Amino acid sequence: MSDRLSAVDASFIYLEDQATPMHVGGVAVFRRPRGGFDYDELVRMIEQRLDLIPRYRQKVQSVPGHLARPVWVDDAGFDLTYHVRRSALPRPGNDDQLHDLVARLMSRPLDPTRPLWETYLVEGLAQSRFAIVTKTHLALVDGVGTIDIGQLILDTSPQVGHHSDGAWIPQRPPTSTKLLLDAITDAVQRPRELVENARAAAGDLFSSTLVKRIADTAGGLVTAIGTASTAPSGPLNVRISPQRRFTVARTSLDDFKAIRSEHNCTVNDAVLATLAGALRTWLLSRGRNVTSSTTLRALVPLAVREDEDDETVPGMLGNMVTAKLVDLPVGEPNAVVRLHHVSHAMRVHNASASKVAAGALRRMSGFAPPTLHSLGARAAGSFSRRIFNVVITNVPGPQEPLYAGNAKMMEMFPVVPLVRNQALAIGVTSYDGGVYFGLNGDRGAMSDVDNLARMVEESLEELLSTVRV
Numbered sequence: 001m002s003d004r005l006s007a008v009d010a011s012f013i014y015l016e017d018q019a020t021p022m023h024v025g026g027v028a029v030f031r032r033p034r035g036g037f038d039y040d041e042l043v044r045m046i047e048q049r050l051d052l053i054p055r056y057r058q059k060v061q062s063v064p065g066h067l068a069r070p071v072w073v074d075d076a077g078f079d080l081t082y083h084v085r086r087s088a089l090p091r092p093g094n095d096d097q098l099h100d101l102v103a104r105l106m107s108r109p110l111d112p113t114r115p116l117w118e119t120y121l122v123e124g125l126a127q128s129r130f131a132i133v134t135k136t137h138l139a140l141v142d143g144v145g146t147i148d149i150g151q152l153i154l155d156t157s158p159q160v161g162h163h164s165d166g167a168w169i170p171q172r173p174p175t176s177t178k179l180l181l182d183a184i185t186d187a188v189q190r191p192r193e194l195v196e197n198a199r200a201a202a203g204d205l206f207s208s209t210l211v212k213r214i215a216d217t218a219g220g221l222v223t224a225i226g227t228a229s230t231a232p233s234g235p236l237n238v239r240i241s242p243q244r245r246f247t248v249a250r251t252s253l254d255d256f257k258a259i260r261s262e263h264n265c266t267v268n269d270a271v272l273a274t275l276a277g278a279l280r281t282w283l284l285s286r287g288r289n290v291t292s293s294t295t296l297r298a299l300v301p302l303a304v305r306e307d308e309d310d311e312t313v314p315g316m317l318g319n320m321v322t323a324k325l326v327d328l329p330v331g332e333p334n335a336v337v338r339l340h341h342v343s344h345a346m347r348v349h350n351a352s353a354s355k356v357a358a359g360a361l362r363r364m365s366g367f368a369p370p371t372l373h374s375l376g377a378r379a380a381g382s383f384s385r386r387i388f389n390v391v392i393t394n395v396p397g398p399q400e401p402l403y404a405g406n407a408k409m410m411e412m413f414p415v416v417p418l419v420r421n422q423a424l425a426i427g428v429t430s431y432d433g434g435v436y437f438g439l440n441g442d443r444g445a446m447s448d449v450d451n452l453a454r455m456v457e458e459s460l461e462e463l464l465s466t467v468r469v
Contacts, residue, residue: 002071002174002182005060008378009139010069013060013112015419019242021109023116023135024374025415026150027102027248027438032128033158033406039086041405042121042132042153047080049152051164055140056083056149059115064176068183074170075115085120087133092126095248102133103246106415106440116140117149132404138417141374148374156398158406229387231297235286235445236389236423243443248413249456251435253399255464262467263336265343270463271394271428271435272300272346273339276328277459279390280338282452283330294331299388300324301377325388335462377416377425390424391416397431413438424449 005013016022030037050056058072089097101122110116116137123130134150141148174182231237251274259270276296283290301323329341377393393416402409413436414427423445427438437456441449 002179003058003073004071004182005069005139007069012138012378013070016109017420018109019240020418020420021107021242022138022417023106023110024138024141024148024377024417025102025106025136026134026148027098027413027415028132028134028150028154028404028409029098029125029411029413030130030132030404030407030409032130033408035406037130037405037407039084039121042119043080043084045153045405046084046119046149048163050080051168053149053152056115056117057168057170060112060139061173061179063179063183065180065183067180071174071179071182073173076170076173078115078168078170083115083118085118087120087122089122089124091124093122093124094126098122098125098131099246099248102415103244103443105133105135106246106417107242107244107443110135110137119149119153129410130407136374138374138378141378153404154402154409155404156400156402158403231387231389232295234283234296234389235288236296237421238423238442238445239421240418240423240442241444244418245441245443245446245449246415247439247450247453249437249439249453250411251437251457251460253430253433253435255460256435258467259339259463263339263343265339266346267396267430268394269339269343269346272298272326272328272392273335273342274456274459274463275392275426276330276332276338276342277335277462278452278455279328280330280332281455281459282448285448285451285455290331292331292333295327296330296389297387298326298328298390298392300326300392300394335459336466339463389422390426391419391422392426392428394428395430397429399430399432401432411436415440418442424452 012022055072057075057078059075060070061073062070087101089101105118105120110118117140118135120133121130122133125131132150132153134148136148136150253267256267256270256274259265260267263270265273275298279296280290283294324346326342326345329338332338332341377391393414395414397412409431411434412429412431414429415438416425416427418425418440423442425440427440429436429438437453439449439453439456441452446452
């Protein structure tokens, strides 16, 4: 029997269009080691480890007539140098130029005739730095059998990692006749899927039956939200273009811990309250009518520890994934009251939501946040866009340095994809004492996304001013 895509994985193939490419990204910035780090080294590093994730040598093949979901097949013409690419900024490249490059790279859909991932080595950054930018399709990463490519290349110490012990030999892809016979067999066993597959391929993705099947087939990766009211309308829910803007905000984990200690909340509460304050300022800067009752609804897929109060454990910190709807109190002018509102909302969710174990994640070595951001983006893609305004993925990372070869990673910024009629997605990752925000926005609707990034840092300062020294 063919290796068929799950209903969830297939949904991300069907959801994709020119304006909403369904890939998650990451931007890792490294200090160039004394011995240097070049493109050939990155290619060797990935080649030595690809046997850990066989899916990265496979492509998606459709079934004739859409009688069944597509299947994974080995790419007999797999060319690693097509997927691992080289780019450069005019020296000395600055961060704004890097962010512009990331926005352009993330705007381009992945080639559907090849394995659905790309990695870029970006040279020319000032201060002896370089960046590695990754793009991985949401259909590819399930967090159990397949992890994100960004997780594959990082180690806890220099020159440590897996080395392949053999050459890869692709299996012959199934013939059209074989695909049809398998599809007919599936249709006989599950006749309802025949109609649903045809409707999904035709773009009728939001019929209640199909959405329910996508949620059911997710295998516990996300928490079913059930029926929810329509999210408030506003500038974040508009028709979007294929083009993106990307920017970042840098903050300190110690600052969030100080807020946690002062106000008896979690670091995640403080992150969400900081974003609520930033979004409030952004709405006011646009001349929007903001009243005391104004809210923005965030879909917040979270990686959750067994001990949620312990935020200092190094290594793989998240072993559960759950998705929550949180109304951010952007109408509240007082920063502390905003924080209390967020903390209360999160406590209600934590008390009522059933968390889904993803224990296989703990067995994976390396830097897990890229994979968990992918799972968060998958969660967002599985729900109706009408019930939330913005996606915020917040993934705790290791508080110790990580390396690609001999190069130390300095910063890591997630790039969460936009879904239809969603102008902004925010990814947050903590790493080695820092908390890093990646803001991915539609180029037209979020022309001022750089201002929003600055407002994130200002909102944190406002909360910090309430901490007694």
